Amino acid sequence: MRSRELFSTAFVMCALVGLSGCKSAPPPPDRLSQLIAKGSDLFFNETFGGNGRTCGTCHPAENNFTIDPAFIATLPKDNPLFVAEFNPALKENFENPALMREFGLILENLDGFADLKNTFVMRGVPHVLGLRNSVNSPGGPRTGWSGDGAPGDGSLRSFATGAVIQHFTKTLNRVPGVDFRLPTEDDLDALEAFQLSLGRQQDLVLPLRLKGTVPKRGQEIFLDNKLGKCNLCHVNAGATANLGQGSLGNANFNTGVEELPDQPARLTTQKVPRDDGFRTPGDGTFNVPPLVEAADSGPFFHNNAIETIEGAVAFYDGEAFNKSPAGLTLAKLDPEGKGIELDGTQIVAIAAFLRVINVLESIRQSIMLLEASLAVSSSAERARLLTRAVRETDDSTRVLTGGGLHAEAVAHLHEARRLADRALRSHFFGRKHTEEAIREQKKARAFLVE
Amino acid sequence: MIVRKFVVALVGMSAFLLGSAPAPSAQEMTEQYIPIGQSPGLSGKYTVIGKLQSVNAKEQTCTVAGTTGALNVKITARTKIWLDRSKLQQPNLQGTLADLRPGATVEVKPEGHLRGVSSGPAEWIKVDVASAP
Numbered sequence: 073m074r075s076r077e078l079f080s081t082a083f084v085m086c087a088l089v090g091l092s093g094c095k096s097a098p099p100p101p102d103r104l105s106q107l108i109a110k111g112s113d114l115f116f117n118e119t120f121g122g123n124g125r126t127c128g129t130c131h132p133a134e135n136n137f138t139i140d141p142a143f144i145a146t147l148p149k150d151n152p153l154f155v156a157e158f159n160p161a162l163k164e165n166f167e168n169p170a171l172m173r174e175f176g177l178i179l180e181n182l183d184g185f186a187d188l189k190n191t192f193v194m195r196g197v198p199h200v201l202g203l204r205n206s207v208n209s210p211g212g213p214r215t216g217w218s219g220d221g222a223p224g225d226g227s228l229r230s231f232a233t234g235a236v237i238q239h240f241t242k243t244l245n246r247v248p249g250v251d252f253r254l255p256t257e258d259d260l261d262a263l264e265a266f267q268l269s270l271g272r273q274q275d276l277v278l279p280l281r282l283k284g285t286v287p288k289r290g291q292e293i294f295l296d297n298k299l300g301k302c303n304l305c306h307v308n309a310g311a312t313a314n315l316g317q318g319s320l321g322n323a324n325f326n327t328g329v330e331e332l333p334d335q336p337a338r339l340t341t342q343k344v345p346r347d348d349g350f351r352t353p354g355d356g357t358f359n360v361p362p363l364v365e366a367a368d369s370g371p372f373f374h375n376n377a378i379e380t381i382e383g384a385v386a387f388y389d390g391e392a393f394n395k396s397p398a399g400l401t402l403a404k405l406d407p408e409g410k411g412i413e414l415d416g417t418q419i420v421a422i423a424a425f426l427r428v429i430n431v432l433e434s435i436r437q438s439i440m441l442l443e444a445s446l447a448v449s450s451s452a453e454r455a456r457l458l459t460r461a462v463r464e465t466d467d468s469t470r471v472l473t474g475g476g477l478h479a480e481a482v483a484h485l486h487e488a489r490r491l492a493d494r495a496l497r498s499h500f501f502g503r504k505h506t507e508e509a510i511r512e513q514k515k516a517r518a519f520l521v522e
Numbered sequence: 523m524i525v526r527k528f529v530v531a532l533v534g535m536s537a538f539l540l541g542s543a544p545a546p547s548a549q550e551m552t553e554q555y556i557p558i559g560q561s562p563g564l565s566g567k568y569t570v571i572g573k574l575q576s577v578n579a580k581e582q583t584c585t586v587a588g589t590t591g592a593l594n595v596k597i598t599a600r601t602k603i604w605l606d607r608s609k610l611q612q613p614n615l616q617g618t619l620a621d622l623r624p625g626a627t628v629e630v631k632p633e634g635h636l637r638g639v640s641s642g643p644a645e646w647i648k649v650d651v652a653s654a655p
Contacts, residue, residue: 184551186616212547219547223556225563226548233562234552245613246555260562352550 104265111266114259122240122252123159124152127232127263130178130197130239134463136369137270138199140176140376161243165189168342175337175376180238182218183352188244193347194337196376198361199369201271203228206311206362209321217374218349219324219359229264272364272433275310278303281522282428284478290425293418300422301402301412302363302388309429311362324350324357328396329373332387336377347375356397367423367430368467381475382423389414420475427475428520431468435517438464442492442510446503458496458506465489468516481519488512550602550646554616557608558629558648568637571629577622584622584647586630594641595630597622602646609652617649626654 116128129152131137139153147153156167165188171177177194184191195217207213207228215221215231223237224230232255242251255263278295282288293300294309305313305325313323330347337344348354358374366372372384393399394411403411414422438461445457469485472478488509495505559565572588582597597603603617606629622628627650633643 181551182549185554209547214547216549220549222547222562223549223551223553224561224565225568227563230548230562233556234549237552237555247611247613248555248557248560248608250611254556254560255562257562350547 107262107265108269110258111262111264111269114255114263115266118259119152120236120240120252120255122236123155123162123242125155125240126152127235129153131200133460136199136365136467137201138197138369140371141174144173144176159242162241165192165244166241168194170340171337171342171344174340176371177337177376178239182220183348183354185246190343190345192345194344195347195374196371199271199365200267201365201369202310202362203270204268204273205275206322206360209323211321214322214324214359217358218347218351218354219322219357220350227264228267229260232260232263271437272362275308275312276364276429278308280429280432282425283520283522284424284428286421287424287428287477287520290421290423290428293414294422294425298406300414300418302422304402305360305398306363309363309426311360313360322360324355324359325398326356326396327358327388327398328392328394329358329375329377329387330356331392331396332377332390333392335375337375344375349374363426364429364433367427367471368434380423381426382420385414385422385426386419388412389419424475424477427471427477431471431478431481432517432520434464434468434471435513435520437461438468438488438492439510439513442506442513445495446506454502455496458492461509462489462492462496465492465513478519481516484512484516484519488516553646554602554604554614557614558606558627558650561629561631564631565629569629569631571627574622574624574626574628576624577619579619582619586628590638591640593630593632593639595632595647596641596643597647598643600633601644604646604648605651606648607651609650621649621654622647623654626650 114127115131116126116133119126130139132139132143135143144153150158153172154169156162157169167179168177171194176196178197179192180195181188181192183193198217207215209219213222213227215226215228220226221234222228222231223234236252236254237246240252245251248254279291282291294302297304304315305323307314307319311322313320326349335344348356350357350359366384367381370379370381370384372378372381373387378384378387387393389412394403399411403409441457441461441464445454445461448454448457465485465488469482469489472482472485491505491509491512495502495509498505553561559571561569565571570586570588570593572586572593575585575587575592577584584595584597586593586595597619603619603621605615605617605621607614629648631645631647632639633645
């Protein structure tokens, strides 16, 4: 039964990758599908002999491969995410449960393990979607919030090794073979293949022919290198920069997020040391994240400092950004010496644009999941795919309604959700409901883009 | 004119940001806990594993006899030295130059991603404590 499910997963994952179109030549389909299936199994089930956590503990598929306070609040007390609350060996200096529960922050010892009490940073959990488009840079691969998340050669493939040492250990001794087992070479290959299969396989090509007055204006501002200036560092709303001399790949910048006043975690009585970003000692820079996935994967920035997408856009109009090295450099290249100056309506317009491109991606994912559910024979796998499609659809609805956008599309998304849910519960009409749900998703999409 | 100024400024900004050599992006700190020979993507490709032949504390150098020849290593202020105690099932520790003793098995990662170098500064050195004389 297990091998049959794995085969189904492999088939579906292969179909997903194939449907979304890889940029580089993939391994032969059989080998790729097997790797992805193995990687999926490892990602969600393998504890590496550690404290009970898996990669999926912090990157759950049902929450866009990230965690936030709302999701955390739904977890049972004995979930391994909370291991610091019930494992005495990890009670001190492993996590900060208060900051985890209130702000979705986890603890990382990026500047070394010599002084666990004082040397650490508190960071949000980045999603792992669209990694195929966001890891490469001329300076080497960039992983994690500051671009230096992986040990060894710093690649996405090596990332899991560092994650196991940091987050999976049974005790703070971190002895391989005692507190955890390190991933094997085969494990690393499979985990990399699985992660690269997640989400978008290519960047958008802007401008899109959007419908809706405000999102359309938001796209114009986003692409305007004299006004929004967003597209300089987030080309095509992705994670690569192009400042005029060709693509820089996935770049690092010091945008002043650490200078923000009233950062939520620092308003508490908890210790939250300054995060110096890339390398040790850090240079204050952080990695550019992709924006397509942003609107449904907040809170935003490495420290979860801002809850809403509107707030995240507004950050770039503020003093912290405009006085930062990145902000000052932007001002230097501006003919009038300005950094980024936006008014409230413009901030909301850019956010509306980001909401819409996020929903377009969620609809794409939903349709793929629904179509994949029609192709599998395993009822458990079919249920899993439909459940994810329902969650993606919920995301779409939430993201649009949160911005007061595209009410007609929302109506179709509600219908698509209802039908997917019925497909999930129906023994005889599952296919019919699924096909109708796909049609409703397409109708919703037609309200967003030509 | 304004457009030209803008383009010039863009080019200038790019030069400003790209002026220095790209920094390596590997995360150094969890490397401490990875046993000799198991660093993903590095061991067997960009590192040298062998016996420490000699150590010159005054010059801050050492020589490692690898399988393809000797490697002359410069130990700089940036070089991390880690004591690999994983065979003893004990936590790995930070070490110092004094922990480099001839006869011990070490793994050396030269700075940069360079294959087959015969000398140069080390990014990190792992010392197999179980094999140390």
